[in-house]
Amino acid sequence: MTPLRIANAPVNFGVYRPADLRADAGDLLAGLAGAGYAGLDAGPPGLFPPALLKRHGLLLAGGWIDLDADLDRDDHGRSALDAALDAFAALPADDPRFAPRPTLGPPPDPPRFARPGTPAVPPAGDWPRLRERVRRAAARCRARGLEPVLHHHLGTGIETEAEIDRALEETDVSLCLDTGHLLLAGGDPVAALRKYAGRVRQIHVKDASRDACARVRASGGDLWAAIRAPVFPRLGEGDLDLAAFAAALRGSGYTGWLVVEQDAVAPDPSAALADQRHNLARLGAALAAASAVRPAPADLATGEDR
Secondary structure, three states: OOOEEEEEOHHHHOOOOHHHOOOOHHHHHHHHHHHOOOEEEOOOOOOOOHHHHHHOOOEEEEEEEEOOOOOOOOHHHHHHHHHHHHHHHOOOOOOHHHOOEEEEEOOEOHHHHHOOOOOOOOOOOOHHHHHHHHHHHHHHHHHOOOOOEEEOOOOEOOOOHHHHHHHHHHOOOEEEEEHHHHHHOOOOHHHHHHHOOOOEEEEEEOOOOHHHHHHHHHOOOOHHHHHHOOOOOOOOOOOOOHHHHHHHHHHHOOOEEEEEOOOOOOOOHHHHHHHHHHHHHHHHHHHHHOOOOOOOHHHHHHOOOO
16 A cells, blocks of 8 residues: 555645636546546635545545634634534545645744745744644644644744744644745755654645745745745756655655645646646656655556555
């Protein structure tokens, strides 16, 4: 049984809110399933109902959950989290190693959002408050039988490797390692995978261009401008050493989802789908070359061991 499955994500199609979807939801899912993806991140609440994912043979890899709300005081935030967990629970995994991961996302930090990937910025935000939100959200996820992961992200208070270290030291939550966001925050995804191997329970595989990000900063652009630039190109076209990362995966003992991401703003749906076919082919080839999974790209992508 292969220990890895590959999923896609709505952000690859510029979908951050349901209104951002520029293609028919069923057509998009059919295209991703036909390309060979085994699963999908949930995207905005209600975007892809469980029944629709099931119809297209796609599993749920996880989904973003904002940590903006104080769960002890904010009824709306608590309800939003519970609604997301309801959707995850409605698509139980066929194998616990591939259970959907609630992906806890730190709230934006305005100075960092305004200058994405700025080197040597001071610690951002109110860390004690953020730490408690991580702990409370994680407890609520676990009460539903779901193991959350914490996503470090540009433009937030958990961006750099030092901040990831602190978050892992002061909480017991697992990590969603995002190769693109770490690259642009000055980190090394290969070294980070080795360093955090015991805590990584989700991986977002994303390429990134540091030069493009530096140009955006120099022009005064914020994180949205960086995504439009784009600072996240197709796999193999940025600074991510995909071959080395695939080899590190082989030695890390990681088992679970690899979620392919290429954050975009309002791309043409057909061009975005072509990019995702390219990304799957590049990742599949890298994994096969590293002998991390059996070498048939269709098998490793679709999870035919299901």
